[in-house]
Amino acid sequence: MTYRAGWIHYTNVAPILDSLVLPDGVTAITGVPTQMNAALMSGEVDIANISAVEFIRNAHMLEALPDFSVAVLGPVYSVNLFHTRPLKELRRIALTAQSAMSVALLEVLLRERGLCPKLERAEGEAEDLLAAGYDGVLRIGDSALREWYQVVGPLGDTQTMTTLPSTGRGITVTDLACEWFDLTGHPFTFAVWAYRKDNPPPPELVQAMREARRDGLGHLAQVAQRHAGALGLPPRVVQHYLWNFRYHLEAPDRLGLRQFASKAVPGHAPLCFGKRPG
Numbered sequence: 001m002t003y004r005a006g007w008i009h010y011t012n013v014a015p016i017l018d019s020l021v022l023p024d025g026v027t028a029i030t031g032v033p034t035q036m037n038a039a040l041m042s043g044e045v046d047i048a049n050i051s052a053v054e055f056i057r058n059a060h061m062l063e064a065l066p067d068f069s070v071a072v073l074g075p076v077y078s079v080n081l082f083h084t085r086p087l088k089e090l091r092r093i094a095l096t097a098q099s100a101m102s103v104a105l106l107e108v109l110l111r112e113r114g115l116c117p118k119l120e121r122a123e124g125e126a127e128d129l130l131a132a133g134y135d136g137v138l139r140i141g142d143s144a145l146r147e148w149y150q151v152v153g154p155l156g157d158t159q160t161m162t163t164l165p166s167t168g169r170g171i172t173v174t175d176l177a178c179e180w181f182d183l184t185g186h187p188f189t190f191a192v193w194a195y196r197k198d199n200p201p202p203p204e205l206v207q208a209m210r211e212a213r214r215d216g217l218g219h220l221a222q223v224a225q226r227h228a229g230a231l232g233l234p235p236r237v238v239q240h241y242l243w244n245f246r247y248h249l250e251a252p253d254r255l256g257l258r259q260f261a262s263k264a265v266p267g268h269a270p271l272c273f274g275k276r277p278g
């Protein structure tokens with residue numbers, strides 16, 4: 001019988017996916033986070049890297065791989081609120097339909113600050129939406145990374161990603177993972193690899209994923225080089241973007257995940273993870 005995988009195809013998963021050789025009997029489709037969330041929940045796929053909030057909301061029926069995550073401690077660069085007035089003055093924010101996690105994170109962060117702007121779905125470039133009357137725009141993934149760099153770049157020879165300003169062209173970019181770190185001091189876990197409790201992945205698939213990740217992280221400069229052209233970004237920016245991720249769902253990432261879960265989905269079922277290897 002075939003085991004079906006669903007992969008979010010953003011560049012931040014390239015260090016795992018680029019070298020992945022699917023074992024016999026495993027097929028894969030790709031899409032944006034909300035598509036993969038829906039594909040897992042409808043049974044169209046058997047395993048997917050999904051928005052961590054979807055995993056939390058469905059914790060009664062899902063389990064996650066014990067050692068895979070898309071997490072960061074501090075900035076992420078690709079989960080961005082673009083805004084033209086101070087956060088506490090925002091009245092109307094455009095959300096992307098691609099994301100569940102960043103929307104849930106934004107809701108938590110706004111609530112912590114006692115803010116309640118109107119949140120609406122609207123697609124398009126952040127700058128266009130700001131020009132069209134939104135005073136905040138939430139974007140994720142490759143397009144958010146690209147738009148972040150358009151606003152705060154370019155990166156000079158002596159600059160690092162961390163010395164770039166967070167404003168440009170009249171726009172401020174608030175990195176939501178940084179906001180989470182300021183609030184909690186913990187990593188933020190955006191995605192986990194989840195499956196139904198009664199339908200775990202074949203061990204050969206997980207083994208192949210671990211090997212692919214080892215290869216990808218060991219050749220990060222090449223991975224960055226491969227994706228820089230399509231992103232329209234300098235390879236060193238893409239390389240920094242990638243080495244900044246935490247891909248192993250370690251104890252601090254689980255701590256951040258649990259803390260987020262208690263704030264975003266109070267009363268959720270216990271979070272279940274498969275057995276750690278070794």
Ligand SMILES: C=C(O[C@@H]1C=C(C(=O)O)C=C[C@H]1O)C(=O)O
Pocket residue numbers: 008010012033034049050051052070076078079098099100101102103140141142144190191
């Ligand atoms: C950091 C990111 O994480 C992604 C964001 C997600 C979401 O917002 O629902 C889901 C999966 C993550 O891989 C990103 O793509 O920018």
